[in-house]
Amino acid sequence: MQSLENIMLITDLDGTLLPSSKEISAADAAAISQFRAKGGKFAIATGRTLQAAQRYINKLKPNIPVILFNGAAIYDPVSEKWLYTEKLPADAVAVTRQVLDAFPDVSAEIPRTDGTYVARMTPYEKEHLEICQVEPILAEPEEIPEGWLKVLFAIAPERMPDLIAYFAAQNWDCADFVQSEARFYEMLPKGATKGSALRLYRTLCGAENWKITAAGDFDNDLEMLRAADISACPSNAQPCVKKIVDIQLTQSCETNAIAELIHHITKSLEVHSMDEMTKKQLQATACRIRMGVVEGTYHAKSGHPGGSLSICDTLTYLYFAKMHVDPKQPEMADRDRLVLSKGHCAPALYSTLAERGFFPKEELKSLRHIGAMLQGHPCIHIPGVDMSSGSLGQGISAACGMALAGKLDSASYKVYTILGDGEIEEGQVWEAAMFANQYHLDNLVAIVDNNGLQIDGKLSEVCSPEPIPEKFEAFGWHVIRMDAHDFDSIDAAMQEAESIVGKPVAIIQKSVKGKGVSFMENQVGWHGKAPNQAEYEQAMAELTAQLKELEG
Numbered sequence: 001m002q003s004l005e006n007i008m009l010i011t012d013l014d015g016t017l018l019p020s021s022k023e024i025s026a027a028d029a030a031a032i033s034q035f036r037a038k039g040g041k042f043a044i045a046t047g048r049t050l051q052a053a054q055r056y057i058n059k060l061k062p063n064i065p066v067i068l069f070n071g072a073a074i075y076d077p078v079s080e081k082w083l084y085t086e087k088l089p090a091d092a093v094a095v096t097r098q099v100l101d102a103f104p105d106v107s108a109e110i111p112r113t114d115g116t117y118v119a120r121m122t123p124y125e126k127e128h129l130e131i132c133q134v135e136p137i138l139a140e141p142e143e144i145p146e147g148w149l150k151v152l153f154a155i156a157p158e159r160m161p162d163l164i165a166y167f168a169a170q171n172w173d174c175a176d177f178v179q180s181e182a183r184f185y186e187m188l189p190k191g192a193t194k195g196s197a198l199r200l201y202r203t204l205c206g207a208e209n210w211k212i213t214a215a216g217d218f219d220n221d222l223e224m225l226r227a228a229d230i231s232a233c234p235s236n237a238q239p240c241v242k243k244i245v246d247i248q249l250t251q252s253c254e255t256n257a258i259a260e261l262i263h264h265i266t267k268s269l270e271v272h273s274m275d276e277m278t279k280k281q282l283q284a285t286a287c288r289i290r291m292g293v294v295e296g297t298y299h300a301k302s303g304h305p306g307g308s309l310s311i312c313d314t315l316t317y318l319y320f321a322k323m324h325v326d327p328k329q330p331e332m333a334d335r336d337r338l339v340l341s342k343g344h345c346a347p348a349l350y351s352t353l354a355e356r357g358f359f360p361k362e363e364l365k366s367l368r369h370i371g372a373m374l375q376g377h378p379c380i381h382i383p384g385v386d387m388s389s390g391s392l393g394q395g396i397s398a399a400c401g402m403a404l405a406g407k408l409d410s411a412s413y414k415v416y417t418i419l420g421d422g423e424i425e426e427g428q429v430w431e432a433a434m435f436a437n438q439y440h441l442d443n444l445v446a447i448v449d450n451n452g453l454q455i456d457g458k459l460s461e462v463c464s465p466e467p468i469p470e471k472f473e474a475f476g477w478h479v480i481r482m483d484a485h486d487f488d489s490i491d492a493a494m495q496e497a498e499s500i501v502g503k504p505v506a507i508i509q510k511s512v513k514g515k516g517v518s519f520m521e522n523q524v525g526w527h528g529k530a531p532n533q534a535e536y537e538q539a540m541a542e543l544t545a546q547l548k549e550l551e552g
């Protein structure tokens, strides 16, 4: 069991952790307490004031700062200090006055760090204060000192559309406006959301390297869910929330959804990290696969060694530690599939398949020879090759089709596809990305080999597709960053990919083109050129030395 040291869970209160009774269930409380006891970092992110959240803070004992006022403040309950507050501008007074005048049935609650002010008491506001157990200070907007953290307007749910339409017609620019519950409409400091607070949180609270899981159910949680590494929602969440999260919990806020989420988090960490022995074996296998790449391209007197060498560790992990394949039954129906979308890197795929036993290694020496089995780009007739490829951009589309077929057949297999970072300049890739999102292809993992080089130059100079992670995120994918030459990183990324439900996964792997052969590393000249005899001998000598060290 991995420690929960760098694992953070931040949850919304109302509608996510809190059921309609507003009492935290014993099951949720126990799960949170165990999570903290194992070193996990627990926080809440709520639209509530400190006063209104205090009893939950007392009960749950967050061991890290919490987000209050819908993101307008970060408060440390351990030191009892405000770490950050964002306040409304002076114009908020006039806005509040105008709304109170236009809607005789609306109330306005104005929290400051020193307490909660209420301008006009209504039955809805009264009920809210009672639920939150807050003692208000009654005052007219003009009498309330500045330092307003937000304004919460409460109105009957059936009147909410009128209130929203009124705000929309005014087009006020001095603040942001969001509905946070059926009865509540909030005016917040511009740009302050639970998401902006969570992004700030990473630097302010030393959370840069923490893996953050966020849970929420409502519109005002969307930004926070997007800013987290993993996002989850209870089954009662709004459709717009369900659409963007990584994990849709089966339980609702009434039936211990957070306990379910904590179980999910701890379970996903139970998969122990790879032992040193396994890692060394994989490193040695990757080294032998690299030798096959050099062997193949040398004998072919052509081919693509650079981009082949950058994916050898990933292919090794997939074929030797992850994918369900059987070299004796290459067409087994429930096998996991791999589509090498960057088909020019066939030497790496062939070498991996040969190493795994799909065909004799001897075949590598006839790579690209007339009449030989192994042609310059993957061909579906070769044992172990799941799709012909080579025309950049097409492989991912084929992979989407396979994944959709898997879904329609309720099949258990996963589909992996490897793309080049230059390849994703092709528009077709983004059509496929859109499609995978549309059909929730969570059985599809696209790995982008981000080696920074294209056919004849740096991506940044040819046509940059950066920022790659953000682009996939914008297309609705769950994104994982990976170091392509570190098996711990590969292992963690692939396990995370496995845990994602409802979304396709993009793994952006930082890699070195030509990895493993010193004079080929990061050299664009080795994109599509074979080594001559002297270069072949040097490359093989280097890889043999690496292998000896790993096996020694």
Ligand SMILES: Cc1ncc(C[n+]2csc(CCOP(=O)(O)OP(=O)(O)O)c2C)c(N)n1
Pocket: 304, 306, 307, 308, 342, 344, 345, 390, 391, 392, 393, 419, 420, 421, 422, 423, 424, 449, 451, 453, 454, 455, 513, 527
């Ligand atoms: C549609 C299409 N256009 C052009 C090519 C020629 N081509 C082969 S590889 C390559 C560059 C690909 O760069 P990248 O995807 O970054 O590959 P890697 O660096 O991984 O080798 C190009 C333009 C092709 N195979 N298909």
Ligand SMILES: [Mg+2]
Pocket: 307, 420, 421, 422, 449, 450, 451, 452, 453, 454
């Ligand atoms: Mg590249």
